[in-house]
Amino acid sequence: MSDPITRCGLVTLAGRPNVGKSTLLNRLVGQKISITSARAQTTRHRLLGIKTTSHVQAIYVDTPGLHKDNKGMMNRHLNRVAGASLQGVDCIVLLIAASGWTKEDEHPLQLLAKQHIPVILAINKLDQLKDRGRLLPLMEQSGRKMAFADIVPVSARTGTNVDDLEKTILKYLPEQPPLYPADQVTDRGxxxxxxxxxxxxxxxxxxxxxxxxxxxxxxxxxxxxxxxxxxxxxxxxxxxxxxxxxxxxxxxxxxxxxxxxxxxxxxxxxxxxxxxxxxxxxxxxxxxxxxxxxxxxxxx
Ligand SMILES: Nc1nc2c(ncn2[C@@H]2O[C@H](COP(=O)(O)OP(=O)(O)OP(=O)(O)O)[C@@H](O)[C@H]2O)c(=O)[nH]1
Ligand SMILES: [Mg+2]
CATH class of the missing domain: 3.30.300.20 (K homology (KH) domain)
Incomplete structure (x- = not known):
């Protein structure tokens, strides 16, 4: 018989629209759960992707992109759902793209700076970065924006370095038994x-x-x-x-x-x-x- 699961926790994937949160959730869980597209604001609901291995259960929370536009009820709905997912979790992964910080990334950053939850920065779309020499300066620049728990470059699309990100995330999961059965991959029907x-x-x-x-x-x-x-x-x-x-x-x-x-x-x-x-x-x-x-x- 294998040992019981010792770690389990909630991890929110946050960031501006279109940065790759849902693609990363699918990649981390190892199967398609959340829909993705090249258009901003594809995700409209909070959705869990659950990954259970022999000793760990990571519960990833996919969220709508955080954006400043609060015009119209749908925009307010998206920001409310995304904002609520930043609370009561064990760790947050903030995504930006490897092309660099944009104005749109500043809003999620400001919201996270107010939280007392460890934030890991995932620099996504690494496969699109032509000049690898730009990565180190970007990581240094990022470190000055906020005291990130860690900074990990990844490509959600190709899977590059996602296992490193996963290992980093696992450090922040508390010791407790699993919340979901081992074969459950999402909370959605x-x-x-x-x-x-x-x-x-x-x-x-x-x-x-x-x-x-x-x-x-x-x-x-x-x-x-x-x-x-x-x-x-x-x-x-x-x-x-x-x-x-x-x-x-x-x-x-x-x-x-x-x-x-x-x-x-x-x-x-x-x-x-x-x-x-x-x-x-x-x-x-x-x-x-x-x-x-x-x-x-x-x-x-
Ligand atoms: N080249 C590349 N494209 C990526 C990567 N990750 C995501 N994408 C693409 O970026 C686009 C947006 O991806 P999504 O996962 O839908 O982004 P999201 O952050 O969930 O977007 P919203 O739900 O709208 O907030 C899609 O076309 C993805 O294929 C990556 O690592 N590399
Ligand atoms: Mg999405």
Whole structure:
């Protein structure tokens, strides 16, 4: 029999939008849990990725990007969820990109400077740094910004040095038994994950305002004869956004559906049948009641 787990703790991944938090969460856990895209503000909910090894359980918290723009209820929701995730955890990983500190990084930095929780700085997207000679000065500059517990350059995309970051994080986890069963990888259910995989394709496939005007709800999620049957509604804010999403002869919606279905098959390890509908819910992203009904609550 192996020894019981001796360390377990919560680790929030924080930083500006688009810096690579969700990519890093997936990399740390070793499987896809959180959706990612090249567009800012892809993540809208707090989500856990749980990694259990023989003696350690690290519970990573993915958060929406922290940003200063508080216009509109969705922005306020994102900042509230991200801000709340900075409290009551054992350690925080602040991400910046290897291209250097930006104005947008200063806001999360200021919020973290107020906390009494160890903050590890992860300098992400190392693979994009052409001149490696710039890394040391960046690490030195970073050290002057705040008393970071550690500074670790990584590439969440390629996995370079992520094991080093993991080892660093483990030092800050308290000695206690695990909070989750060893085989649990997230706190989110399959319906939530399925809706996110549809939203991911919209963030990856559409320009301008469409991704931000979109929410997804799952109407049906059932297993029959080894196949998962999923019906999802894509909500948009205005009538004019519907034809953009659907495309000529339904082609664009079909692409979203195919890609989301393949991602679901991978995630749920079974055959998936997916039906998508596009509907209008006027102004949902700036209406508190509608936001709640679509799952955007303070805790999430
Ligand atoms: N080249 C490179 N790209 C990366 C790396 N990590 C993340 N990315 C890319 O950066 C973009 C944003 O990644 P996400 O993981 O969605 O970023 P995020 O911080 O979760 O963004 P929000 O949820 O919007 O706050 C995606 O296109 C990723 O593929 C990396 O190490 N190297
Ligand atoms: Mg994200």
């Amino acid at each position: 399959e319906r939530f994950l399925a809706a996110e995989l549809v939203r991911e394709q919209i963030f990856r496939g559409f320009q301008q305002e469409v991704p931000y005007a979109t929410a997804v709800s799952i109407e049906q999620f059932k297993r029959a004869k080894g196949t998962l049957h999923v019906e999802a509604t894509i909500w948009v804010e205005r009538e004019g956004q519907k034809p953009i999403l659907i495309g000529k002869d339904g082609q664009r919606l079909k692409t979203v559906g195919t890609r989301a279905r393949l991602a679901m098959q991978k995630m749920f390890a079974r055959k998936v049948h997916l039906n998508l509908w596009v509907k209008v819910r006027e102004g949902w992203s700036d209406n508190e009641r509608l936001l709640r009904s679509l799952g955007y609550t303070d805790e999430n």
